[in-house]
Amino acid sequence: MVTVVIFLTFAITAVACAVNLVVQRHPISAAVSLIGVMGSLAVIYLQLGAEFIAAVQVIVYAGAIMVLFVFVILLLNAGAERRTGHSHVARWIGIPSLGLLLMLLGFFIRNLAPASEIVRFGDFAEGTPKNIGRLLFTGYLLPFEITSVLILVAILGAIILARKETD
């Protein structure tokens, strides 16, 4: 009962923040909403038993990436966006396709996930740092290493782009 209440609280918070993120006109309000989304997601991960993922979600996404977002907003002193108003594409194609997408999602959840396989909070106990570390260094070693090389390439690219022209 308590778990359901907690889940609903944070699930609704996450969705509400996500909607707010799109609706808000000021970048910093949008950033706050995004932090709300990530924090709520971390709580849901924690509830599912993935404690390491939950902690990393907060440290990396809410703590590091969003701080950089906020930093850039502060640095550029970005003002509120002006609403451009009436996009016909958004109204006539966007809203129907959103509805269609939601309907498809509902359909798949209803048909592909049988009622017997309901996720129970606390059943999953493999989310400890030890298990994840073991998986990363055995079964998923290659993807792990490739990802780190990818990130290294991104960092090098950023350095080259940010380097001052010397001539």
Added chain:
Amino acid sequence: MEFIIITLVKAAVWAAILLFTLAYLQWVERKVIAHIQLRMGPSRVGPHGLLQPLADVIKLLTKEDLVPPQASKVLYILAPFLAVSLALLPVAVLPFGPDVEIFGIHTSLQLTDLNIGVLFLLAISSLGVYGVAFAGWASNSKYALLGGLRASAQMVSYELPLALAVAAPLLLANTLSLRELAQSQAGYYLGWIPQWNVFKLPAPQLVSYAIFLLAAFAETNRIPFDLPEAENELVAGFHTEYSSLKFACFFMAEYANMITSCAFGTLLFLGGWLPLWPAEKGSDYLPTALFLTAGLLAMYHGLHPARRKDRITLPVVAVFFWCMAGAFLIPALHQVLLPVFWFGFKVGFLLFAFMWVRGTMPRFRYDQLMAFTWKVLFPVAMLNLLVTGLLVALFGG
């Protein structure tokens, strides 16, 4: 049911101790800085200015609570609340001692033992920057904005060496639970040298400890890294526009962060609540001896008073100290008080070091600050982590 009651009682005691320490830490700091600079410090309100924190609280409570007209209201109010609640949260996972049995109740000197306690602390500390950044942005003032900007850049940069410095002792301890971390440092080399992570073979963590301390200074925005609130450049930095209780929130957050950092450092590197030398060699009697000596000193000065009122006040203090000395000998209290004493002793020493540095060091220049973390601390922390990993892999258990 019993569990809930015990937890509530513990939470209440923890909160009371923390808030009391917060209030008096500021008094201690003012006294320490004053004596370093050959001043008296607060001395008017109560004996030795001991009631000064109370007076400050009353002053802050009764001041007018201003909101600048151009400020962004929601964030302006959210920022101090965020800062103080995130600063007070870590106390929930900090262990003060091992499992104890007091008046027939078996409990641990900790609110909750998370098996990702270390990550929890890192997560909370990485969120701490939002209070400062939002305050700087929401005030709509150039000083506050510059302060918030500096704070977010500085805290993001110092988070990296901090996390790397924290990772190295974790390789030795092989756990992320704060309690197991402290317990893994039990034991002594040659009968005397404690097996704390700073000394622990095969990879003594002295370098990592130094990096941790430096990064902790920066994370808590203390001198020499207090650029977010550099008085002579930015008035008061991110909290320029704040008054009354909201200002007090930032103030409390800063001190609470200091306490958390010191407690974290103690648990990671200095063996948590474990004594400095083995209990068989008499470390259990150190607090008794200390309080006894302090009581004797106070009594001596009470019998040879410099001022007339000392004739009454100092013997009262002496009797209080002797009662404390006696309390450490009562077997029932002994097992609770001793770990708390050692933990408090180490944390207190680190806090004193924070104040000591504040009394002696000038402030960094901003480019020096950034160059220092990216060009010195970060590579050294990385190297330290690699060397520790190698040594643990080669010689460790």
